[in-house]
Amino acid sequence: xxxxxxxxxxxxxxxxxxxxxxxxxxxxxxxxxxxxxxxxxxxxxxxxxxxxxxxxxxxxxxxxxxxxxxxxxxxxxxxxxxxxxxxxxxxxxxxxxxxxxxxxxxxxxxxxxxxxxxxxxxxxxxxxxxxxxxxxxxxxxxxxxxxxxxxxxxxxxxxxxxxxxxxxxxxxxxxxxxxxxxxxxxxxxxxxxxxxxxxxxxxxxxxxxxxxxxxxxxxxxxxxxxxxxxxxxxxxxxxxxxxxxxxxxxxxxxxxxxxxxxxxxxxxxxxxxxxxxxxxxxxxxxxxxxxxxxxxxxxxxxxxxxxxxxxxxxxxxxxxxxxxxxxxxxxxxxxxxxxxxxxxxxxxxxxxxxxxxxxxxxxxxxxxxxxxxxxxxxxxxxxxxxxxxxxxxxxxxxxxxxxxxxxxxxxxxxxxxxxxxxxxxxxxxxxxxxxxxxxxxxxxxxxxxxxxxxxxxxxxxxxxxxxxxxxxxxxxxxxxxxxxxxxxxxxxxxxxxxxxxxxxxxxxxxx
Numbered sequence: 001x002x003x004x005x006x007x008x009x010x011x012x013x014x015x016x017x018x019x020x021x022x023x024x025x026x027x028x029x030x031x032x033x034x035x036x037x038x039x040x041x042x043x044x045x046x047x048x049x050x051x052x053x054x055x056x057x058x059x060x061x062x063x064x065x066x067x068x069x070x071x072x073x074x075x076x077x078x079x080x081x082x083x084x085x086x087x088x089x090x091x092x093x094x095x096x097x098x099x100x101x102x103x104x105x106x107x108x109x110x111x112x113x114x115x116x117x118x119x120x121x122x123x124x125x126x127x128x129x130x131x132x133x134x135x136x137x138x139x140x141x142x143x144x145x146x147x148x149x150x151x152x153x154x155x156x157x158x159x160x161x162x163x164x165x166x167x168x169x170x171x172x173x174x175x176x177x178x179x180x181x182x183x184x185x186x187x188x189x190x191x192x193x194x195x196x197x198x199x200x201x202x203x204x205x206x207x208x209x210x211x212x213x214x215x216x217x218x219x220x221x222x223x224x225x226x227x228x229x230x231x232x233x234x235x236x237x238x239x240x241x242x243x244x245x246x247x248x249x250x251x252x253x254x255x256x257x258x259x260x261x262x263x264x265x266x267x268x269x270x271x272x273x274x275x276x277x278x279x280x281x282x283x284x285x286x287x288x289x290x291x292x293x294x295x296x297x298x299x300x301x302x303x304x305x306x307x308x309x310x311x312x313x314x315x316x317x318x319x320x321x322x323x324x325x326x327x328x329x330x331x332x333x334x335x336x337x338x339x340x341x342x343x344x345x346x347x348x349x350x351x352x353x354x355x356x357x358x359x360x361x362x363x364x365x366x367x368x369x370x371x372x373x374x375x376x377x378x379x380x381x382x383x384x385x386x387x388x389x390x391x392x393x394x395x396x397x398x399x400x401x402x403x404x405x406x407x408x409x410x411x412x413x414x415x416x417x418x419x420x421x422x423x424x425x426x427x428x429x430x431x432x433x434x435x436x437x438x439x440x441x442x443x444x445x446x447x448x449x450x451x452x453x454x455x456x457x458x459x460x461x462x463x464x465x466x467x468x469x470x471x472x473x474x475x476x477x478x479x480x481x482x483x484x485x486x487x488x489x490x491x492x493x494x495x496x497x498x499x500x501x502x503x504x505x506x507x508x509x510x511x
Contacts, residue, residue, distance in 0.1 A: 001097065001101060002085065002086065002089055002093060002097065004084060004085050004086075004088075005081075005085030005086065005097065005101060008028075008081055008084060008085050008105070009101055009104050009105050011024060012024060012104075012105035012106060012107070013104065013105065013106070015106065017471065018467055018468075018471045019462065019468075019471055021105075021106060021107065022074065022460075022462035022465070022468075023462070024077075025073075025074050025077030025078065025081075025462075026073055026074065026077055026460075026461060026462065027077075028076075028077040028080040028081055028084070029073045029074070029076035029077040029079075029080055031080055031084070032068070032069065032076055032077075032079060032080040032083065033067070033083075035054060035056075035067055035068060035069035036056075036067070039054060039056040039067060040054055040069070041054075044056045046118070046121050046122055046125055047121060048117060048118065048120075048121035048217065049070075049075065049117070049118035049121055049122070049217070051070050051071050051072035051075040051118065052070065052071045053068070053069070053070045053071075053075060053079060053118065053121075053122060054068060054069050054070070055067070055068045055079070055082075055122060055125055055126065056068070057126065057129045057133075059091070059133045062090055063088050063089065063090055064086070064087070064088075064089060064090070064091055064094055064126075064129070064130055064133060065087050065088060066082065066083045066086060066087040066126065067083065067087075068080075068082065068083050068122075072461075073461045074115065074461060074462060074464075074465065075115065075118060078115070078118065078119050078122065079122065082122055082123065082126060085101075086126060091130040091131070091133040091134040092130075092134060094126060094127060094130035095127055095130050095131060095134065097127075099120070099123060102119065107119070115465070117216070117217050118217070197217075197218055197219045197220055197341070197344070198219045198220075198248040198249055198337070198340055198341045198344075199219070199220050199222070199246060199247045199248045199249070200215060200219045200220065200221045200222070200247065200248065200249045200250075200251060200337070201221075201222055201223075201224050201243055201244060201247040201249070201250050201251070202221060202222070202223050202224065202250075202251045202252075203223075203224050203225055203231070203250075203251070203252045203253060203257070203258045203261070204225060204231060204253050204257060204258070204457065205223075205225075205227055205456055205457060205458065205459055205463055205464070206253065206320040206326070206329075206456055206469060207251050207252065207253055207278060207329075207333075208221065208223045208227070208464050209456075209463075209464065209465065209466045209468060209469045210251075210278070210320075210326070210329055210330050210333055210355075210466065210469075211251045211333050211337075212464065212465070212466055213330065213351060213352070213354075213355035213466035214330060214333050214334050214337060214348050214351050214352045214355065215337060215348065215351070216347060216351045218341070218344040218347045218348065218351075219249075219337065219341065219344070222243065222247075223464065224240060224243065224244070224250075227458060227459050227460065227461060227463045227464055228458050228459070228460065229458060230457050230458050231257055231258060231259075231260070231457075234260060235260075236260055236263075236264045236267075240264060241264055241267040241268045242268075243268075244264065244265060244268035244270055244273060245268040245269060245270045246270075247270065247273055248272070248273070248274065248340060248341075249273070249274045249275075249276060249336065249337065249340050250265075250273055250274070250275050250276065251276045251278060251333055251336070252275065252276070252277055252278065253278055253279060253317055253319070253320070253329075254277040254278060254279035254280070254317070255279045255284060255315045255316070255317035255319065256314070256315060256317055257317035274336065274339075274340045276332065276333055276336030276337070276340075277332070278329040278332045278333055279317075279319060279329070279332075280332055281328065281332070282319055282325050282328045282329070282332075283325075284315045284316065284319070285315070285316050285386045285387060285390065286314055286315060286316065287314060287315060287316045287383065316383065316386050316387070318383075318384045318385070318386070318387055318388075318455060319387050320456065320469075321384065321385065321387050321388040321455060321456070321473075322387040322388055322390070322391040323359045323360075323362050323363035323366065323391075323473070324363055324391060325387060325391075326359055326469075327356050327359050327360070327363075330352055330355055330356055330359065331352065331356070333352075334348050334349065334352035355466060358470060359470075362470055362473055362474070363391075365474070365477075366392060366473070366474075366477050367392060369477050369481055370392045370393075370394065370477065370480070370481070373394070373481070373484040374392075374393040374394070375393060375394070375395065376394055376395070376484050377394070377395040377396070377397060377418070377424065378394065378395075378396060378397070378424070378426075378427075378428055378480060378483065378484075379396075379397045379398065379399070379415055379418060379419070379424060379427045379428065380396060380397070380398050380399075380427075380428045380429075380430075380453055381398065381399050381427075381428070381429050381430055382398055382399065382430070382455075383398040384398075384430075384455040384457075385398065385453070385455075397414075397415065397418045399411050399412070399415050399442075412442065415427075415442065416442075416446070419446055419448065424448065424483075425448050425449060425483065425486035426448060426449040426450070426451050426482075426483035426486055427442065427443055427448060427449075427450055427451075428450075428451055428452065428453035428479070428480070428483070429450050429451070429452060429453070430452070430453065430454060430455055430457075431452050431454050449483070449486065451479040451480075451482065451483050452475075452476075452479055453476050453479060453480065454472050454475070454476055456468075456469060456472055456473075459472075
């Protein structure tokens with residue numbers, strides 16, 4: 001293995017979790033040298049990638065020098081690894097590199113199928129070009145600099161075509177064993193069909209994750225809402241309407257989560273836009289009012305006569321936090337994409353089945369971890385947990401209904417009474433709130449801990465990947481188990497009256 005690539009592998013081996021590997025990929029993306037606009041051409045565009053990726057190569061004084069870029073940050077990190085690890089090597093050195101380095105870095109578990117596919121395509125292209133440089137021989141490389149565009153320009157020569165085709169087949173075969181997924185099988189139907197992949201737009205973060213898991217490289221999937229922004233703070237811009245105007249499919253969570261969409265769709269003026277509502281046919285729970293909020297929501301169909309100023313609507317929309325319901329969402333997305341793009345049906349069916357198996361394993365793991373705490377109560381900042389609580393036989397209390405709402409003194413008093421009655425030692429807060437949130441004040445006043453439960457409503461760029469959902473859900477469960485274990489040695493907590501009054505005054509002043 002070349003020394004530069006060996007150093008990169010060593011850095012990734014120190015990253016123990018998928019999130020740490022994503023962060024490292026983003027760091028490498030920032031290190032990627034600027035890519036010349038003159039090289040951003042169709043000839044340098046890499047086929048088989050979910051994102052747009054460019055790779056330019058030239059042979060200079062017997063060494064292959066690589067430049068690259070991508071329009072997605074995680075993919076740009078992969079490009080940076082190849083550029084930093086392989087640029088400046090002789091053609092035979094590049095040909096001697098095996099895809100085993102992906103496994104040694106742990107990326108075979110961290111990358112989504114579409115990203116894995118893209119990495120194989122990039123690596124295969126670089127090895128194809130290295131082989132071409134090598135095969136051209138002295139007659140073609142008498143000059144000190146030789147540049148290559150697309151391989152189709154060079155492989156028409158009988159002297160080059162067979163070695164290049166053999167190399168492509170070898171890299172494809174290795175990728176199946178090393179990356180653990182049959183990328184070539186997923187790519188072939190699209191290449192044979194020759195049809196344009198559908199343009200798919202998604203709304204909230206879990207919809208992007210689930211849709212990318214199903215679509216793989218068959219469809220272009222773009223989020224309407226930036227991953228770091230929640231639906232309640234999202235304000236549509238003219239370019240968002242243009243995005244929908246050019247889209248073939250829109251995937252939504254439903255259940256009132258995307259209240260902004262009606263006007264936006266109308267402004268887009270796209271009569272051909274297909275809408276996939278991932279909540280169709282999934283059992284729902286009604287939104288509870290804060291003064292009596294708990295996990296046992298009224299079943300769908302009961303009336304709700306208590307209006308609330310800040311509300312998701314009648315039905316709680318956070319169905320993705322129950323993996324079993326998430327499976328139903330993935331199935332709805334699969335069926336919707338198959339209807340919109342029948343030629344890609346087998347790809348969607350295969351990808352969905354693979355992700356559903358991961359969701360089933362996640363559900364079984366969570367069920368096993370939380371079984372000893374059946375009937376336990378936990379308190380979260382906003383009302384995102386009823387489906388999770390119902391699935392795993394827990395009880396959920398909350399401070400406010402939506403994350404942007406300010407808690408009232410009555411909200412605080414209700415949570416304090418819950419803590420006193422239940423002996424809670426920990427309250428759960430979303431990472432999106434940061435350190436200046438009312439739960440920090442409440443925890444200090446009560447002398448209890450604050451732990452994180454991420455409802456997966458916002459994230460960094462790494463949150464767009466399907467595996468992010470699995471990673472965060474497992475971390476949520478670890479935090480919840482740790483919180484429940486703190487309560488085993490519970491002593492009834494007497495709340496200081498002065499402290500409660502002071503806290504209510506503080507929160508009221510901040511409203």
